[in-house]
Amino acid sequence: MVEPIIKIRDLHTQYGDKKVLKGINLDIYPYETFVILGRSGCGKSTLLRHLIGLQKPTQGYIYIKDNNFVTASEKEKNDILKNIGMLFQSSALFNSMTVGDNVALPLREHTPQPDSTIKIMTRMKLGLVGLSGFENFMPAELSGGMKKRAALARALAMDPEILFCDEPSAGLDPIVAVGIDNLILKLKKAFKMTIVVVTHELESVFVIADRIALLHEGEFIFVGTKDEMRRSEVPVVRQFLQRAPDEDDMDKDKFLNSLIGG
Numbered sequence: 001m002v003e004p005i006i007k008i009r010d011l012h013t014q015y016g017d018k019k020v021l022k023g024i025n026l027d028i029y030p031y032e033t034f035v036i037l038g039r040s041g042c043g044k045s046t047l048l049r050h051l052i053g054l055q056k057p058t059q060g061y062i063y064i065k066d067n068n069f070v071t072a073s074e075k076e077k078n079d080i081l082k083n084i085g086m087l088f089q090s091s092a093l094f095n096s097m098t099v100g101d102n103v104a105l106p107l108r109e110h111t112p113q114p115d116s117t118i119k120i121m122t123r124m125k126l127g128l129v130g131l132s133g134f135e136n137f138m139p140a141e142l143s144g145g146m147k148k149r150a151a152l153a154r155a156l157a158m159d160p161e162i163l164f165c166d167e168p169s170a171g172l173d174p175i176v177a178v179g180i181d182n183l184i185l186k187l188k189k190a191f192k193m194t195i196v197v198v199t200h201e202l203e204s205v206f207v208i209a210d211r212i213a214l215l216h217e218g219e220f221i222f223v224g225t226k227d228e229m230r231r232s233e234v235p236v237v238r239q240f241l242q243r244a245p246d247e248d249d250m251d252k253d254k255f256l257n258s259l260i261g262g
C-alpha cells in the first residue's frame with residue numbers, strides 16, 4: 001500500500017476569535033496533482049503556509065514524508081523544505097535581482113555547485129517554463145504571466161518532490177491563465193512530482209486535478225476525483241459546479257492553447 005506523502009491531521013487555525021480551519025484531515029499521495037478549491041478568504045493560503053512551515057497552526061499536525069512539520073526543529077524544517085517548491089500567489093520574485101539570479105537563489109543557498117553549473121541549471125529551468133533567454137531581464141520587465149513562469153522556475157530549481165502553488169492563474173487574463181494551467185500539466189507529465197494547487201477557480205481544477213478537495217467554512221466538505229465531484233449531491237459542490245466549464249468550453253481552451261503554443 002502506498003503511504004501518503006502529506007498527512008494533515010485535525011488541523012485547526014484561528015485568527016483571534018475567527019476560526020478559519022476547523023479540524024481538517026487530508027491524505028495526499030505521491031505523484032498526484034491535488035487541487036484544494038474554495039472561495040476567497042476560506043483559508044487556502046493559510047493552509048499552504050502551514051504546509052511549508054511558515055506559520056504554525058493553532059492545533060493539529062502536518063506530516064510530510066513522516067516528518068512532523070509542526071514540531072520539527074528549524075534544521076529539520078530546512079531539510080524538509082529542500083524537497084519542496086512553492087509558487088506564491090504574488091510570485092514573490094526579488095525585484096532587485098535578474099530573473100536568472102532569482103531562479104539560481106535556492107541553488108546558491110542549498111547546493112555546493114560551482115556558478116558555471118548553477119548557470120546551466122538555471123537556464124534549463126527557464127527553458128522548461130518557456131522563458132529561454134530571459135535570464136538577464138529584471139522582474140519589472142516581465143508581464144504578469146511571465147513573472148508566474150519565472151517564479152515557477154525558481155520553485156522548481158531544486159527539483160522538488162512536492163510543488164505547492166497558491167492560485168497559479170489568479171489575476172491573469174484568461175488566455176495567459178490557461179497557459180499557466182497547461183504548464184503545470186506539462187510539469188506533471190514530465191516529472192515525478194506531487195503537486196498541490198490551491199485555487200478559487202473551477203476552470204483550473206478541471207484541467208489539472210487528479211483529485212480535488214473543496215474547503216468550505218473551515219472543513220473539507222468534499223474530497224474525490226473530478227468524476228466524483230461532478231456526481232456529488234452536496235449542495236455547496238453543486239453551487240461550485242454551476243460555474244464549471246462544460247466539455248465544449250474545454251475544447252475552446254484547447255483551441256486557445258493551440259494559438260499560444262501551450
Ligand SMILES: Nc1ncnc2c1ncn2[C@@H]1O[C@H](COP(=O)(O)OP(=O)(O)O)[C@@H](O)[C@H]1O
Pocket residue numbers: 015020038039040041042043044045046047
Ligand atoms: N495574518 C492574519 N491575521 C488575521 N486574519 C487573517 C490573517 N491571514 C488571513 N486571515 C483571515 O483568514 C481568512 C482566510 O485567509 P486566507 O488563508 O488568506 O484565505 P484564502 O487564501 O482562501 O483567500 C480570511 O478571512 C483572512 O482575512
Ligand SMILES: [Mg+2]
Pocket residue numbers: 041044045046089166167
Ligand atoms: Mg489566498
